[in-house]
Amino acid sequence: MARASTPSGAILVIGASLEAERIVHLIRQRPDPVPILGLLSLDPAIEKVGRPVAGLSVLDTLENLGRYRDRIIGAVPAAADAADRESILAALEREGIPALPLVHPQACTGHGVQVWPGAVVHALAILDVGVRIGRGAVIGAGAILGAHTRVGDYVEVSAGAIAGSNVRIGERSRLGIGCRIIDGVLIGPEASIGPGALVTEDVPGGTSVQAASATSVERARHPEADPA
Numbered sequence: 001m002a003r004a005s006t007p008s009g010a011i012l013v014i015g016a017s018l019e020a021e022r023i024v025h026l027i028r029q030r031p032d033p034v035p036i037l038g039l040l041s042l043d044p045a046i047e048k049v050g051r052p053v054a055g056l057s058v059l060d061t062l063e064n065l066g067r068y069r070d071r072i073i074g075a076v077p078a079a080a081d082a083a084d085r086e087s088i089l090a091a092l093e094r095e096g097i098p099a100l101p102l103v104h105p106q107a108c109t110g111h112g113v114q115v116w117p118g119a120v121v122h123a124l125a126i127l128d129v130g131v132r133i134g135r136g137a138v139i140g141a142g143a144i145l146g147a148h149t150r151v152g153d154y155v156e157v158s159a160g161a162i163a164g165s166n167v168r169i170g171e172r173s174r175l176g177i178g179c180r181i182i183d184g185v186l187i188g189p190e191a192s193i194g195p196g197a198l199v200t201e202d203v204p205g206g207t208s209v210q211a212a213s214a215t216s217v218e219r220a221r222h223p224e225a226d227p228a
Contacts (some may be wrong), residue, residue, distance in 0.1 A: 009034070011100060012068055014088045015078030016041040016048050016058045023078040023120065024054040026104050037072055040065060042084055062088065066095050074098035077118050077136060082154040082172045085136040089118045099135070107139075110147070122159075134171065143175075146183065158195070170205055 013023050016039050027034055038059035041048040048058045060067065065075075075097055077088040092099045099118035103109065107121045110129035115121060118136040125139045130148040133139060137151050140159035145151065149163050152171035163169065163181040170189035177195040181187065188205030197209050 009073035010037040010071065011035070012037055012065075012072050012075040012097075013039045013056070013078050014042070014062060014065075014075050014092075015039065015084075016043075016051075016053050017078075017080070019080045020078035021054045022122070023076055023102070024056060026102055026120070026122065027076075029123070030105055037068065039078075040068075042079060042088070062091055065091055065097070069095050069097055072097065074100040076100050076102055076120070080156075082136070082156065082174075085118065085138075086154050086172075089136050092118075101133075116153075128165070140177075152189065161193075 011034055013020055013036055020039055024036065027036060036056055038057045039053055041058050041061050044061055044063055049060060051058050075092055077085045077099065079085050079088060089099050101115040101117055101119045103115055103121040104123040106123040107125045109127045112130045113127045114132040116133060116135045119133045121133065121139040122141040124142045126144045128145060128147040131145045133151045134153035134155060136153055137155040139157045140161065142160045143157045144162045146163060146165035146167065148165060149167040151157065151169045152173065154172045155169050156174045158175055158177040160178040161175040164183035166184045167181050169187045170191060172189055173187050173191045175193045176197065179193045179195060179197045179199065181199045185199055186202040188203055188207065190206050191203045192208040193199060194210035199209060203209055
Protein backbone atom coordinates (compact mmCIF):
# COMPACT_ATOMS: atom_id res chain seq x y z
CA MET A 1 0.00 0.00 0.00
CA ALA A 2 1.42 3.36 -1.03
CA ARG A 3 0.81 6.68 0.60
CA ALA A 4 -2.86 7.00 1.53
CA SER A 5 -5.27 8.95 -0.59
CA THR A 6 -8.92 9.30 0.36
CA PRO A 7 -11.33 8.73 -2.55
CA SER A 8 -13.99 11.26 -3.45
CA GLY A 9 -17.49 10.88 -2.01
CA ALA A 10 -19.13 11.25 1.40
CA ILE A 11 -17.54 9.68 4.48
CA LEU A 12 -18.46 9.20 8.12
CA VAL A 13 -16.36 10.32 11.05
CA ILE A 14 -16.86 7.88 13.92
CA GLY A 15 -16.46 9.65 17.21
CA ALA A 16 -17.91 12.80 18.73
CA SER A 17 -15.17 14.09 21.05
CA LEU A 18 -12.14 16.35 20.71
CA GLU A 19 -10.44 13.77 18.50
CA ALA A 20 -13.39 13.99 16.11
CA GLU A 21 -12.88 17.76 15.87
CA ARG A 22 -9.24 17.15 14.93
CA ILE A 23 -10.21 14.65 12.24
CA VAL A 24 -12.83 16.96 10.76
CA HIS A 25 -10.29 19.79 10.65
CA LEU A 26 -7.74 17.51 8.97
CA ILE A 27 -10.25 16.54 6.27
CA ARG A 28 -11.10 20.18 5.65
CA GLN A 29 -7.40 21.02 5.20
CA ARG A 30 -7.05 18.67 2.25
CA PRO A 31 -6.63 20.32 -1.17
CA ASP A 32 -9.58 18.18 -2.30
CA PRO A 33 -11.83 18.18 0.79
CA VAL A 34 -14.02 15.10 1.06
CA PRO A 35 -17.68 15.68 1.93
CA ILE A 36 -18.48 14.51 5.45
CA LEU A 37 -21.93 13.01 5.89
CA GLY A 38 -21.76 13.51 9.65
CA LEU A 39 -20.53 11.85 12.83
CA LEU A 40 -21.47 8.80 14.85
CA SER A 41 -21.11 8.74 18.62
CA LEU A 42 -19.32 5.83 20.29
CA ASP A 43 -21.61 6.18 23.30
CA PRO A 44 -24.61 3.84 22.92
CA ALA A 45 -26.74 6.42 24.77
CA ILE A 46 -28.42 8.95 22.50
CA GLU A 47 -27.63 12.16 24.42
CA LYS A 48 -25.06 13.32 21.84
CA VAL A 49 -27.22 12.56 18.80
CA GLY A 50 -28.32 15.77 17.11
CA ARG A 51 -25.65 17.90 18.76
CA PRO A 52 -23.15 19.73 16.53
CA VAL A 53 -19.44 18.88 16.59
CA ALA A 54 -17.14 21.09 14.50
CA GLY A 55 -20.21 22.35 12.65
CA LEU A 56 -21.42 18.84 11.77
CA SER A 57 -24.30 16.87 13.15
CA VAL A 58 -23.94 13.77 15.29
CA LEU A 59 -26.26 11.58 13.25
CA ASP A 60 -26.49 8.44 15.32
CA THR A 61 -24.58 5.96 17.49
CA LEU A 62 -22.02 3.40 16.32
CA GLU A 63 -24.41 0.50 16.96
CA ASN A 64 -26.52 1.82 14.04
CA LEU A 65 -23.59 2.05 11.63
CA GLY A 66 -25.27 -0.26 9.12
CA ARG A 67 -27.94 2.34 8.38
CA TYR A 68 -25.34 4.46 6.57
CA ARG A 69 -23.55 1.76 4.58
CA ASP A 70 -25.17 2.68 1.25
CA ARG A 71 -24.67 6.43 1.70
CA ILE A 72 -20.90 6.56 2.15
CA ILE A 73 -17.68 5.36 0.58
CA GLY A 74 -15.97 4.76 3.92
CA ALA A 75 -15.37 6.01 7.44
CA VAL A 76 -12.57 7.37 9.60
CA PRO A 77 -12.13 6.41 13.27
CA ALA A 78 -11.88 9.43 15.56
CA ALA A 79 -11.11 8.15 19.04
CA ALA A 80 -8.19 8.85 21.35
CA ASP A 81 -8.31 5.41 22.96
CA ALA A 82 -6.70 2.49 21.11
CA ALA A 83 -9.40 0.06 22.25
CA ASP A 84 -12.08 2.36 20.84
CA ARG A 85 -10.26 2.62 17.50
CA GLU A 86 -10.01 -1.16 17.36
CA SER A 87 -13.74 -1.50 18.09
CA ILE A 88 -14.54 0.98 15.33
CA LEU A 89 -12.48 -0.88 12.75
CA ALA A 90 -14.08 -4.18 13.80
CA ALA A 91 -17.55 -2.64 13.36
CA LEU A 92 -16.61 -1.30 9.92
CA GLU A 93 -15.36 -4.73 8.87
CA ARG A 94 -18.58 -6.39 10.02
CA GLU A 95 -20.63 -3.93 7.95
CA GLY A 96 -18.38 -4.13 4.89
CA ILE A 97 -17.50 -0.42 5.11
CA PRO A 98 -13.91 0.60 4.22
CA ALA A 99 -11.84 2.21 6.96
CA LEU A 100 -10.10 5.14 5.30
CA PRO A 101 -6.56 6.30 6.09
CA LEU A 102 -5.90 10.04 6.37
CA VAL A 103 -2.63 11.89 5.82
CA HIS A 104 -2.54 15.64 6.44
CA PRO A 105 -1.40 17.57 3.35
CA GLN A 106 1.34 19.21 5.44
CA ALA A 107 2.81 15.87 6.49
CA CYS A 108 6.01 14.82 4.71
CA THR A 109 6.24 11.22 3.48
CA GLY A 110 9.20 9.51 1.84
CA HIS A 111 9.28 6.87 -0.87
CA GLY A 112 7.54 3.61 -0.05
CA VAL A 113 5.63 4.85 2.99
CA GLN A 114 2.61 2.68 3.81
CA VAL A 115 -0.40 3.96 5.74
CA TRP A 116 -2.92 1.23 6.52
CA PRO A 117 -6.72 1.54 6.85
CA GLY A 118 -8.02 3.71 9.66
CA ALA A 119 -4.63 5.29 10.42
CA VAL A 120 -4.26 9.07 10.75
CA VAL A 121 -1.13 11.16 10.17
CA HIS A 122 -1.38 14.73 11.44
CA ALA A 123 0.22 17.97 10.24
CA LEU A 124 4.00 18.37 10.00
CA ALA A 125 4.70 14.72 10.77
CA ILE A 126 7.75 13.39 8.90
CA LEU A 127 7.74 9.77 7.73
CA ASP A 128 11.06 8.76 6.19
CA VAL A 129 11.45 6.18 3.42
CA GLY A 130 9.89 2.78 3.96
CA VAL A 131 7.93 3.69 7.10
CA ARG A 132 4.85 1.56 7.72
CA ILE A 133 1.91 2.79 9.80
CA GLY A 134 -0.44 0.05 11.03
CA ARG A 135 -4.23 -0.09 11.13
CA GLY A 136 -5.89 2.48 13.35
CA ALA A 137 -2.60 4.08 14.41
CA VAL A 138 -2.36 7.82 15.09
CA ILE A 139 0.76 9.86 14.31
CA GLY A 140 0.67 13.21 16.09
CA ALA A 141 1.60 16.63 14.77
CA GLY A 142 5.33 17.10 14.23
CA ALA A 143 6.27 13.50 15.03
CA ILE A 144 9.31 12.13 13.18
CA LEU A 145 9.73 8.49 12.17
CA GLY A 146 13.05 7.39 10.71
CA ALA A 147 13.63 5.17 7.69
CA HIS A 148 11.97 1.74 7.70
CA THR A 149 10.41 2.18 11.11
CA ARG A 150 7.36 -0.01 11.71
CA VAL A 151 4.40 1.25 13.72
CA GLY A 152 2.02 -1.49 14.85
CA ASP A 153 -1.77 -1.45 14.81
CA TYR A 154 -3.57 1.01 17.10
CA VAL A 155 -0.36 2.71 18.25
CA GLU A 156 -0.40 6.35 19.31
CA VAL A 157 2.69 8.42 18.50
CA SER A 158 2.15 11.74 20.28
CA ALA A 159 3.06 15.19 18.99
CA GLY A 160 6.78 15.80 18.66
CA ALA A 161 7.84 12.22 19.38
CA ILE A 162 10.94 11.06 17.48
CA ALA A 163 11.81 7.50 16.51
CA GLY A 164 15.04 6.71 14.68
CA SER A 165 15.52 4.33 11.78
CA ASN A 166 14.46 0.67 11.94
CA VAL A 167 12.49 1.12 15.16
CA ARG A 168 9.72 -1.41 15.80
CA ILE A 169 6.72 -0.24 17.82
CA GLY A 170 4.36 -3.00 18.99
CA GLU A 171 0.61 -2.79 18.67
CA ARG A 172 -1.37 -0.60 21.07
CA SER A 173 1.77 1.08 22.41
CA ARG A 174 1.89 4.76 23.19
CA LEU A 175 4.77 7.19 22.66
CA GLY A 176 4.40 10.33 24.76
CA ILE A 177 4.95 13.91 23.69
CA GLY A 178 8.53 14.68 22.73
CA CYS A 179 9.97 11.27 23.60
CA ARG A 180 12.99 9.98 21.65
CA ILE A 181 13.69 6.44 20.52
CA ILE A 182 17.15 5.68 19.10
CA ASP A 183 17.78 3.61 15.96
CA GLY A 184 16.87 -0.07 16.01
CA VAL A 185 15.05 -0.15 19.35
CA LEU A 186 12.14 -2.56 19.78
CA ILE A 187 9.08 -1.35 21.71
CA GLY A 188 6.86 -4.25 22.78
CA PRO A 189 3.06 -4.37 22.46
CA GLU A 190 1.06 -2.18 24.83
CA ALA A 191 4.15 -0.40 26.16
CA SER A 192 3.96 3.21 27.26
CA ILE A 193 6.80 5.70 26.77
CA GLY A 194 6.39 8.83 28.86
CA PRO A 195 6.73 12.41 27.63
CA GLY A 196 10.32 13.45 27.04
CA ALA A 197 11.78 9.99 27.75
CA LEU A 198 14.97 8.94 25.96
CA VAL A 199 14.81 5.24 25.07
CA THR A 200 18.17 3.67 24.27
CA GLU A 201 17.34 -0.03 24.84
CA ASP A 202 14.51 -2.39 23.95
CA VAL A 203 11.31 -2.10 25.99
CA PRO A 204 9.25 -5.25 26.69
CA GLY A 205 5.53 -5.37 26.12
CA GLY A 206 3.34 -3.84 28.79
CA THR A 207 6.19 -1.82 30.28
CA SER A 208 5.81 1.83 31.26
CA VAL A 209 8.92 3.99 30.81
CA GLN A 210 8.74 7.31 32.62
CA ALA A 211 12.38 8.01 33.46
CA ALA A 212 14.65 10.22 31.42
CA SER A 213 16.18 7.13 29.86
CA ALA A 214 15.04 3.55 29.59
CA THR A 215 16.97 0.80 31.35
CA SER A 216 18.49 -2.08 29.45
CA VAL A 217 16.12 -5.02 29.08
CA GLU A 218 16.11 -8.34 27.32
CA ARG A 219 14.75 -8.09 23.78
CA ALA A 220 11.01 -8.86 23.64
CA ARG A 221 9.94 -10.80 20.58
CA HIS A 222 6.70 -9.88 18.88
CA PRO A 223 5.44 -9.64 15.28
CA GLU A 224 6.19 -5.95 14.90
CA ALA A 225 9.71 -6.47 16.21
CA ASP A 226 10.75 -9.00 13.60
CA PRO A 227 12.83 -7.47 10.82
CA ALA A 228 10.89 -6.79 7.64
